[in-house]
Amino acid sequence: MMEGSGALDLVLSGDPALYAIVRLSLVVSLSAVAVAALIGLPLGGLIALTRFRGRAGAIVLLNAMMGLPPVVVGLAVFLLLSRSGPLGSWGLLFTPTAMVMAQAVLITPIIAALTRQAVEDMWSEYRDELTAMGVGPLQRLLTLLYDARIALVTVLLAGFGRAAAEVGAVMIVGGNINGFTRVMTTAIALETSKGDLPLAMGLGLILIAIVFAINASAWALRLYAERRIG
Amino acid sequence: MSDLPVTLSHVSYAVGATPILRDLDLTVRSGAPTFIIGPNGSGKSTLLRLIMGLIAPTSGAIDWNGTRDPAPRRRAIVFQQPVMLRRSVAANLIFALDQAGLEKSLQDKRCADLLALVGLGDLADRPARRLSGGERQKLAFARALARSPELLILDEPTASLDPSATLALEQLIGKAAGEGIKILMASHDLGQVRRLAGDVVFLHRGRILESASTQAFFEQPRTAQGSAFVRGDLITED
Numbered sequence: 001m002m003e004g005s006g007a008l009d010l011v012l013s014g015d016p017a018l019y020a021i022v023r024l025s026l027v028v029s030l031s032a033v034a035v036a037a038l039i040g041l042p043l044g045g046l047i048a049l050t051r052f053r054g055r056a057g058a059i060v061l062l063n064a065m066m067g068l069p070p071v072v073v074g075l076a077v078f079l080l081l082s083r084s085g086p087l088g089s090w091g092l093l094f095t096p097t098a099m100v101m102a103q104a105v106l107i108t109p110i111i112a113a114l115t116r117q118a119v120e121d122m123w124s125e126y127r128d129e130l131t132a133m134g135v136g137p138l139q140r141l142l143t144l145l146y147d148a149r150i151a152l153v154t155v156l157l158a159g160f161g162r163a164a165a166e167v168g169a170v171m172i173v174g175g176n177i178n179g180f181t182r183v184m185t186t187a188i189a190l191e192t193s194k195g196d197l198p199l200a201m202g203l204g205l206i207l208i209a210i211v212f213a214i215n216a217s218a219w220a221l222r223l224y225a226e227r228r229i230g
Numbered sequence: 231m232s233d234l235p236v237t238l239s240h241v242s243y244a245v246g247a248t249p250i251l252r253d254l255d256l257t258v259r260s261g262a263p264t265f266i267i268g269p270n271g272s273g274k275s276t277l278l279r280l281i282m283g284l285i286a287p288t289s290g291a292i293d294w295n296g297t298r299d300p301a302p303r304r305r306a307i308v309f310q311q312p313v314m315l316r317r318s319v320a321a322n323l324i325f326a327l328d329q330a331g332l333e334k335s336l337q338d339k340r341c342a343d344l345l346a347l348v349g350l351g352d353l354a355d356r357p358a359r360r361l362s363g364g365e366r367q368k369l370a371f372a373r374a375l376a377r378s379p380e381l382l383i384l385d386e387p388t389a390s391l392d393p394s395a396t397l398a399l400e401q402l403i404g405k406a407a408g409e410g411i412k413i414l415m416a417s418h419d420l421g422q423v424r425r426l427a428g429d430v431v432f433l434h435r436g437r438i439l440e441s442a443s444t445q446a447f448f449e450q451p452r453t454a455q456g457s458a459f460v461r462g463d464l465i466t467e468d
């Protein structure tokens with residue numbers, strides 16, 4: 001009870017440290033979504049529209065990679081960025097950039113796999129019309145990505161949800177440094193283990209609120225777009 | 231660059247071991263509308279898809295005025311169930327005009343003209359997938375005209391339309407034919423064939439049984455299946 005109201009007070013009081021944590025969470029995860037979208041949307045579209053040897057295997061692999069464990073991704077990026085790793089000279093370990101990289105690795109397969117499915121479904125519907133209009137390969141990809149835009153916004157939101165909620169990858173490559181790489185999930189883990197339950201719960205509430213808001217807006221967007229675009 | 235005449239020589243099409251079209255020889259020339267007629271399942275849609283270049287023959291060859299490259303030049307198709315892009319009516323048409331290579335500065339004017347022609351002027355901003363069946367068929371027709379076709383292929387475009395929408399589309403087809411566009415259309419509506427066709431190709435079980443002027447076919451069909459079709463008997467696929 002006490003702890004619950006303490007958490008709410010904390011959220012409502014606009015504690016600057018708390019909001020810095022929330023802001024960093026959003027910046028890191030939104031950046032990760034941007035990077036993953038830049039790679040995942042065209043990659044998924046390409047796999048959907050091209051035929052090559054080993055395509056079936058690539059799709060199975062991509063789908064399996066949607067379930068990559070965050071800690072394993074964190075470890076891999078850690079090894080890549082650690083002082084003796086191949087990218088060690090970049091000096092990125094324990095920075096927000098490293099966290100963006102780890103989350104982008106985590107969600108690129110999700111975005112690519114879901115995009116592949118959406119574009120392929122739409123291609124089977126559009127194939128005859130687009131072929132009859134003489135639409136070339138690049139234009140075909142752009143047309144399908146554009147016409148699948150409602151589904152793809154939902155895909156990006158799914159990626160964001162996964163990124164914002166994971167703790168393992170950012171903990172390993174970010175190090176949960178106070179005021180620098182601490183995000184909501186790592187702060188919750190830390191404060192819980194330290195016994196500062198009001199702060200942990202306050203952050204938990206905000207995280208849940210964000211996830212709810214995202215799902216609600218995805219749902220509203222879909223409803224609106226289906227009415228507008230059909 | 232012209233797509234006519236289209237010449238099919240010994241064209242067969244099979245799916246796996248199932249023959250669908252067998253050894254067709256056919257030349258589509260400019261002139262009055264040619265109708266592909268025949269019962270359901272006789273292979274009309276498959277033949278039109280071959281001529282459009284959407285599928286390739288299993289054996290034999292199709293020649294579009296000297297080329298075997300199936301990329302469409304001056305031909306267009308209206309499907310029985312046209313697929314609208316997830317955009318407005320006008321955007322669907324602009325897309326087709328763009329693909330047809332029309333200069334950007336001319337697209338808006340041409341789009342408005344085509345929408346007015348098919349009677350969709352007031353619906354330009356409507357999402358295309360929200361249109362009624364008849365309106366969708368008109369937009370598909372406008373989209374096909376956007377390619378400035380010499381050969382316009384239509385696959386039973388009125389099969390699921392009510393009489394007034396059918397009449398509107400038939401008038402558009404007649405007008406296009408009057409302007410010199412070659413119409414190649416599938417239909418199993420005998421009244422429609424009489425109203426629009428200059429000559430007919432009668433398909434039955436994947437073979438061309440008759441190829442004649444509309445008048446000759448209706449007055450004196452040369453095959454038993456042709457007579458049965460003209461009488462309106464329910465001819466089956468055996």
Ligand SMILES: Nc1ncnc2c1ncn2[C@@H]1O[C@H](COP(=O)(O)OP(=O)(O)O)[C@@H](O)[C@H]1O
Pocket residue numbers: 245250268269270271272273274275276277
């Ligand atoms: N891709 C396909 N796979 C299997 N059968 C097909 C395929 N396409 C057409 N067919 C068959 O070929 C026959 C002719 O089909 P279609 O050309 O659509 O005839 P129509 O348009 O005259 O009704 C039908 O029996 C149909 O089931």
Ligand SMILES: [Mg+2]
Pocket residue numbers: 274275276385386
């Ligand atoms: Mg058909």
